Amino acid sequence: MAEAKTAKVTVKGKEYDLPLLSPTVGPDAIDIRKLYGEADVFTFDPGFTSTASCESTITYIDGDKGELWYRGYPIEQLAANSNYLETCYLLLYGELPSREQMADFHKRVTRHTMVHEQMHNFFRGFRRDAHPMATMVGVVGAMSAFYHDSVDINDPWQREVASIRMIAKLPTIAAMAYKYSMGQPFVYPRNDLDYASNFLRMCFAVPTEDYVVSPVLSKAMDRIMMLHADHEQNASTSTVRLAGSSGANPFACVAAGIACLWGPAHGGANQACLEMLREIGTVDRIPEFIKRAKDKDDSFRLMGFGHRVYKNFDPRAKVMKESADEVLALLGVDDNETLQVAKELERIALEDEYFVEKKLYPNVDFYSGIILEAMGFPTSMFTPIFAISRTVGWVAQWKEMLADPQNKIGRPRQLYVGALRRDYLAISKR
Ligand code: CMC
Numbered sequence: 001m002a003e004a005k006t007a008k009v010t011v012k013g014k015e016y017d018l019p020l021l022s023p024t025v026g027p028d029a030i031d032i033r034k035l036y037g038e039a040d041v042f043t044f045d046p047g048f049t050s051t052a053s054c055e056s057t058i059t060y061i062d063g064d065k066g067e068l069w070y071r072g073y074p075i076e077q078l079a080a081n082s083n084y085l086e087t088c089y090l091l092l093y094g095e096l097p098s099r100e101q102m103a104d105f106h107k108r109v110t111r112h113t114m115v116h117e118q119m120h121n122f123f124r125g126f127r128r129d130a131h132p133m134a135t136m137v138g139v140v141g142a143m144s145a146f147y148h149d150s151v152d153i154n155d156p157w158q159r160e161v162a163s164i165r166m167i168a169k170l171p172t173i174a175a176m177a178y179k180y181s182m183g184q185p186f187v188y189p190r191n192d193l194d195y196a197s198n199f200l201r202m203c204f205a206v207p208t209e210d211y212v213v214s215p216v217l218s219k220a221m222d223r224i225m226m227l228h229a230d231h232e233q234n235a236s237t238s239t240v241r242l243a244g245s246s247g248a249n250p251f252a253c254v255a256a257g258i259a260c261l262w263g264p265a266h267g268g269a270n271q272a273c274l275e276m277l278r279e280i281g282t283v284d285r286i287p288e289f290i291k292r293a294k295d296k297d298d299s300f301r302l303m304g305f306g307h308r309v310y311k312n313f314d315p316r317a318k319v320m321k322e323s324a325d326e327v328l329a330l331l332g333v334d335d336n337e338t339l340q341v342a343k344e345l346e347r348i349a350l351e352d353e354y355f356v357e358k359k360l361y362p363n364v365d366f367y368s369g370i371i372l373e374a375m376g377f378p379t380s381m382f383t384p385i386f387a388i389s390r391t392v393g394w395v396a397q398w399k400e401m402l403a404d405p406q407n408k409i410g411r412p413r414q415l416y417v418g419a420l421r422r423d424y425l426a427i428s429k430r
Helices: 035-039 075-081 084-093 099-110 119-124 132-146 156-182 195-204 215-227 235-245 250-261 269-280 283-294 315-331 337-351 353-357 364-375 379-403
Strands: 006-011 014-021 059-062 067-070
Touching: 006 035, 014 035, 067 075, 067 084, 067 315, 075 215, 075 315, 084 099, 084 195, 084 215, 084 379, 099 156, 119 132, 119 156, 132 156, 132 250, 132 379, 156 195, 156 250, 156 379, 195 215, 215 315, 215 364, 215 379, 235 250, 235 379, 250 379, 269 283, 269 337, 269 364, 269 379, 283 337, 315 364, 337 353, 337 364, 364 379
Parallel strands: none
Antiparallel strands: 006 014, 059 067
């Protein structure tokens, strides 16, 4: 019989055997669940750099090899052969669909693309200059006030309906947030269009002029969505899981994910990256910004570079770079100043000792912003597009968590370094 794998930990002279859990692929994990009860110690891991928070069968990343798989399928193969809705099916149900399954899924998603008419009024409560992410956090959270028939997390049918509703309605909500900020009327979804084309049309059509979607742009948008669809236990997905672990309703959980995604270290990086390229402005100013990025006393970072997990290259960035070339060639914008800065910055950073040594490569957001800008989106829409794309990942992970018998409310402990017990002092004596 094979010997059970364990890790030995010695705490204050006493040895403890901790089980080692083996994944299908990737590093083993030390199971420390009983450590506190037996040894009266916590583990300390701010930022969770060495902590696996759950078991999952959805997405696998090998940061050293630069690999990303959805349900075992490499992202490059999906990007070349699949499309966003098929990828959604794969992430949600674990297998690629048959023709019938795909047709049924397509029908279910497109039937839910409209939002409750009353929601239009809800948008009007926001200022026109609100960031679309702020509007989306509010509106998606408010879905639980509009769709009462799909908030019971203990009913599998309601969980399914809520999941489909979010995947179907997020593009509509993001496009409405955009239209509202532009002072233009909302454009209703059109169910004869594919997912990406429908979103582009809802953003760019106006009542006086329809928007004919270019197949190249639609394919590029579909790819952006596929590449962002899931990314294992990243910050926003962990947020969705943590919120969901208390039994919160799915719309509230995804709203929490959107709020987390907005940060510039996460999904907000695509907006921050393009703004940085514009701030740099001209190629001759690049050295100044590279110098700042290396300066320990300067908080400036090169946005769109580096990743917590990918320490070789970001496989999504590779595919995105190809898309960027196609889109820019189609739109004839392969020569503008921002693009020149981006290309030169990429070249310099890839050769610079500091970036090479710290393994800081352009990530997916470096190229996605360039594509989205060329398509005509303002930078404020970049992160909402990330949110649309990641919704399926959030939902798949949330459903997986609820079905997991090991699921418990997420409740980390802490290393308290505050004051010792002391007595209250009346204000007159302070
Ligand atoms: N520019 C300059 N230096 C950097 C950068 C950067 N973009 N990223 C990391 N470093 C340095 C950092 O200063 C640190 O140096 P030292 O070891 O001397 O203290 C070292 O590299 C390690 O950085 P870290 O902050 O410990 O790494 P992390 O894994 O905690 O952070 C990250 C990962 C993505 C937050 C970070 O690289 C970053 O802030 N990048 C810019 C923001 C960005 O593009 N985010 C999008 C990520 S991809 C989309 C997504 O999945 O959300």
